[in-house]
Amino acid sequence: MxxxxxxxxxxxxxxxxxxxxxxxxxxxxxxxxxxxxxxxxxxxxxxxxxxxxxxxxxxxxxxxxxxxxxxxxxxxxxxxxxxxxxxxxxxxxxxxxxxxxxxxxxxxxxxxxxxxxxxxxxxxxxxxxxxxxxxxxxxxxxxxxxxxxxxxxxxxxxxxxxxxxxxxxxxxxxxxxxxxxxxxxxxxxxxxxxxxxxxxxxxxxxxxxxxxxxxxxxxxxxxxxxxxxxxxxxxxxxxxxxxxxxxxxxxxxxxxxxxxxxxxxxxxxxxxxxxxxxxxxxxxxxxxxxxxxxxxxxxxxxxxxxxxxxxxxxxxxSYCSFERIYFSRGNDPDIYRERKALGAALGEQINRSTKGDFGKSVFSFIPNTAETAYYGLIEEMNRLHRSNVKAEILKAHKNGSLDEEMLNGLMDNNWPRGEKVALKDIKLRTFISQEKNRVQLASHVYDISYGAVNPGDILVCVDDSIVRGTTLKQSIIRILSKTKPSKIVIASTAPQIRYPDCYGIDMSEMGNFIAFQAAISLLKDAGSTHIIDEVHEACVAQSELAPEKMVNHVKRIYDPFTAEQISERIADLVSPKNNGWDGEVEIVYQSIENLHRALPNHDGDWYFTGNYPTPGGYAVVNRAFMAYYAGRKGRSYS
Missing domain, CATH: 3.60.20.10 (Aminohydrolase, N-terminal nucleophile (Ntn) domain)
Structure with missing residues (x-):
């Protein structure tokens, strides 16, 4: 993460x-x-x-x-x-x-x-x-x-x-x-x-x-x-x-x-x-x-x-899916297999992002905890390429145009290339209080392997999950852009985190979630800020109810938009401005359906879907949105 x-x-x-x-x-x-x-x-x-x-x-x-x-x-x-x-x-x-x-x-x-x-x-x-x-x-x-x-x-x-x-x-x-x-x-x-x-x-x-x-x-x-x-x-x-x-x-x-x-x-x-x-x-x-x-x-x-x-x-x-995505150690045999499956599940989206041009693409991961998912993605990209090569060989054989030169070209070209592009240099201590200096420090947390990416390549980096997007904006994308790729694709093995957790993970301030920020930004651009006010009114109206009678009105913030639209706005929010790089940033998130396929026994997904397993979860999301609306900081649970 x-x-x-x-x-x-x-x-x-x-x-x-x-x-x-x-x-x-x-x-x-x-x-x-x-x-x-x-x-x-x-x-x-x-x-x-x-x-x-x-x-x-x-x-x-x-x-x-x-x-x-x-x-x-x-x-x-x-x-x-x-x-x-x-x-x-x-x-x-x-x-x-x-x-x-x-x-x-x-x-x-x-x-x-x-x-x-x-x-x-x-x-x-x-x-x-x-x-x-x-x-x-x-x-x-x-x-x-x-x-x-x-x-x-x-x-x-x-x-x-x-x-x-x-x-x-x-x-x-x-x-x-x-x-x-x-x-x-x-x-x-x-x-x-x-x-x-x-x-x-x-x-x-x-x-x-x-x-x-x-x-x-x-x-x-x-x-x-x-x-x-x-x-x-x-x-x-x-x-x-x-x-x-x-x-x-x-x-x-x-x-x-x-x-x-x-x-x-x-x-x-x-x-x-x-x-x-x-x-x-x-x-x-x-x-x-x-x-x-x-x-x-x-x-x-x-x-x-x-x-x-x-x-x-x-x-x-409702076993917590984040245990499998990130929190637990990855050397558990089931978790290792599941994290590879999460990476592989991103294959089709990444294939579209690179337009199948694997020869001009470099695959990597950041941070180190995403390495296992990266192996799964690389295996899937190789599988897709082998399937393409097989189809081309069969087509050429059928047409009678298959010769050694063509076969060598199909066998040798366009294979996915994996590199260790980004690495965490040191964990800088945040003892400097000024915000400007903290941002400057954050930009040096990660370093790159110079020469691993050729200018103009598409750089694909697997991440476990993207919660706030702060590190992406302040550090990761800035440092990756130094390699001068034509495009940076950040692929999250987790879906968009849209709702607070209240069961032991410190993800509670709704205004901090980059997916929520993106949805609010889209509502403002669409002239639909009345939805924000209506959600707040609905939350206030049910705030005195028993948690068992509450519903998640915050879902209405996301309803007008597709997951792809929110991802596109997230990419815009985290893209570096005025740093001399004019490439494109794309953010790819895991789908809920693929998440459940990869983690068949851990379907706790309330932070992605807003479907809480206990009544208290609905009370927390209600309080979290009211706190956001009022501009209050802090956790929305005791």
Whole structure:
């Protein structure tokens, strides 16, 4: 993605099924579980840049001993920071003779993360601020193990205001900083209720007091707690949690918007946001990794038994297509194949853009994450050319005009040519405040391979997606135009992004979308600005309705125009002016139909179509347009 849209959050959890002594004996590594957690986080580093945190639960600790721990950081390299801090403590304890790896119980007793249950989180903030205090996991403390809750997630809840009001109506005083805090308190409330119910039941049965805590831990119905808590949530979420008694869970939204994967063997149960991370770190095959079912929780009890509970009734599957287009790591076998398919699906449009003159065309990609799609496009262009050559040979053979010279010409000429044209030089820091200087810096983020493109060639560059178009205008097209092509074609593997996301991706300000800017520009040129006012009036009129009764009136902004007309206006908006290059810019977008063909199991497309999978999405798009109309900046969700 050429525009600097940050990634989603990521979660990782490791539940050791054996005591620490097993891993010391077998692997000569008492830190086996901790290191697996660290590696899982590193393999998902693409998912978070704002902060990181880790948590731990130690099983069967004696009464009075600490059993839950947490470390968080929001610095420059947060994963390394939290791990280095704990490893520094580990080595200090080792040097003092306080712990001995060959005696794992000493590590468990004295080192905070010498634990059987480990949770990791990579944060990209879509609500709250960016301080260390809002880094996850969040921790709800109690002297009772079964009332302690630590939680992290990849999610955004669209109706957090209503949930906070629900807490207030119970007499609670929630902290209004993030939806994570709201969800934590809601689960915590029902965890307290279940704990209290079990306590009174056992007390009334005259159960000896020292045994009550252990029995509550065994009987605690985590599935029912989550069922009660999640009853009225609206949004996309993958939540990972640990209870002080050792129970753990991962919970997925009913539409499967946010991803969650897990596996189990005889030594460990592990969870992650991306399948390939589990495959790589634990040396597993794709078929060993299971997807958490939408609307379900995968619960691991304190005895390491795994259970799957339906928490909310599963809805229509709406798996986020951006996970496949861009966010997730591309070395997952299915994602790699799908990204190639996305590139190949652009073939017919690119064939028209180049008029089939492959000999005078150069194919490339920008940024590096678009490389896999580029391979798919090149393969498709070669296929198209082979088909053309075959047709010419058959025609010449039929006419009796086929000879060696003609055959050599057909075989040797007009093949698609791929080059590494653009590359990211450095990530320049935007510490200079003046807008003019920021633009000048942006123009140097990318560099080109000089001589890779001949003057007059058509230069085709594949991009994952085009959100704001800012980087295209300020940097990419300017630098590509230095090669003096006759035409620059930017081909997006994603369709036009027209509507805000509210489920964990930071794409919420409607006025920032280049497709929306293009549609508004076309309306103004057509003298149809009354449509803008009418849409605003319709949004205001339904703003007090329940989200379930709302419709997406913003679609009317786009209705008068074809996708091609909007693409043409986008090309005009991002074309450099007065830079000495007089070539043409064309922007090619993936069609919705081809998107679904390339991603048959991930049809969540609300940011392209405006068809949201939950009622809260319609409330967000309504607020987003009203904010645009009023000139207000900022996210349109909590």
């Amino acid at each position: 050429s525009d600097p849209i940050k990634h989603e959050c990521g979660v990782a959890m490791v539940r050791l099924k054996k005591p620490l002594s097993h891993y010391q004996d077998k692997y000569k590594n008492v830190l086996w579980g901790f290191q697996k957690l660290f590696l899982l986080m590193e393999k998902q580093h693409n998912r978070g840049q704002d902060g990181a945190g880790i948590g731990a639960v130690k099983l069967n600790m004696p009464p009075g001993e600490a059993f839950m721990f947490r470390e968080r950081d929001n610095g420059r390299n947060p994963i390394s920071a939290v791990v280095k801090k704990q490893m520094k403590l580990y080595n200090e304890l080792l040097n003092k003779g306080t712990i001995f790896p060959e005696f794992p119980d000493t590590v468990k007793e004295h080192w905070p993360f010498g634990a059987e249950v480990l949770l990791g989180h990579l944060r990209y903030g879509t609500s709250g601020g960016y301080s260390k205090s809002v880094c996850q996991p969040y921790f709800r403390r109690s002297p009772w193990p079964t009332r302690n809750l630590m939680m992290a997630g990849n999610f955004n809840i669209t109706n957090v205001d209503q949930l906070n009001q629900k807490l207030i109506n119970r007499g609670a005083h929630p902290i209004f900083d993030t939806d994570t805090q709201t969800v934590l308190e809601e689960i915590g409330y029902h965890l307290d209720e279940e704990h209290t119910r079990l306590y009174h039941e056992l007390r009334d049965q005259k159960t000896p007091t020292p045994e009550i805590s252990h029995i509550i831990a065994d009987r605690l119905d985590v599935g029912q707690v989550l069922r009660d808590a999640a009853e009225s949530w609206d949004g996309g979420y993958t939540l990972a949690g640990m209870i002080g008694s050792g129970d753990t869970f991962i919970l997925r939204d009913p539409n499967g918007i946010r991803p969650a994967w897990y596996f189990e063997d005889d030594e460990v149960i592990a969870f992650a946001s991306e399948r390939v991370a589990l495959m790589t770190i634990f040396d597993k095959a794709a078929e060993d990794i299971h997807e958490a079912p939408p609307g379900h929780a995968v619960v691991v009890k304190n005895d390491a038994s795994l259970h799957i509970h339906e928490i909310t009734k599963p809805g229509k599957p």
